[in-house]
Amino acid sequence: MMFRMKNIGIILIAVVVLLTVGCDISTSDKLNLFQGKDITNVIFANDKDLLQTPIIYEIYSYEAKSEAKILSVHNSVGDISLSSSDDNKMHVKVNLIQTKSIDDLSTKIDNLKVIPQYQDEVVFFEPLARDEKTNYWKWITDNCNANGIKVDFEIQIPNTVQEIRIYNELGNINIDGITSRVYAQTDLGNIIGRNITPLDSAIFISQLSMNSPNGIDISFFDIEKTNKITAGIQVGNVNLSMPPNVKYMHETKAKMQTEYNQPMFERSDECRERCFQKFENIEAKEGMTIITTTVEKAGNTVSIN
Secondary structure, rough: OOOOOOOOOHHHHHHHHHHOOOOOOOOHHHHHOOOOOHHHHHHHOOOOOOEEEEEEEEEEEEEOOOOOOOOEEEEOOOOEEEEEEOOEEEEEEEEEEEOOOOOHHHHHHHHHOOOOOOEOOEEEEEEEEEEOOOHHHHHHHHOOOOOEEEEEEEEEOOOOOOEEEEEEEOOEEEEEOOEEEEEEEEEEOOOEEEEEEEEEEEEEEEOOOOOOOOOEEEEOOOOOEEEEEEEEEEEEEEEEEOOOOOOOOEEEOOOOOOOOOOHHOOOOHHHHHOOOOOOOOOOOOOOEEEEEEEEEEOOOOOOOO
């Protein structure tokens, strides 16, 4: 039977159903079925229309000086990659990725728009429909389905950006060489960070890892200006690589202590509002960095080295 997805919420519902049916397998064991796997391939395992090589369509390219202190991105299906810019400009590329044979590809491409949205000191990006007002994934839900596509963001930020807020539903978040306050959350996917220098705080949240046992895998370049680091995942491992000769305190919690800990599709409007909240001054470092980790599934691990 062809699985036709009206929106990413159905994927999450499918996962919930698989985790809750049956009485002879524990929830922990059911969660383990998905760990380290690409959840889309698990759900679409019998779909013969999957392309061996996805096709990339460039939708949007943006390059401009930006005085924004906050970069916010809200997506539903696709990867979000951030790195530091070599100049004082922000560079943004958005691609639609075709992952299977579909009949309505041209409609989906023609109705995808991206424009920067500015408010106070925030620059915000999300996929939009042709009217440049409606969220693209909502338009997809109301008019066709999200079957066979995803939208990837590649963003380079200048050093004037002091905070990033990244919200994703299905897809990975990749962060490289960023110096800023960080909030990064994906429901189904990995968060990979390299050479990160958090200003004040850094929060990394994933519900379920994909393609890798380490759902959260972060290496820090410097934590001398970092008060708090939080890394939480429901299913998957946490790996944090620290700079040499740094002192920190590590505490663990049984449940993720985050501002928003419900699945993304249940709180899309809240996330968007959070993206536009005003910039709060970076707090100066006080004492040792406090690292808080949460791994909710028994058997998964936390490694700090």
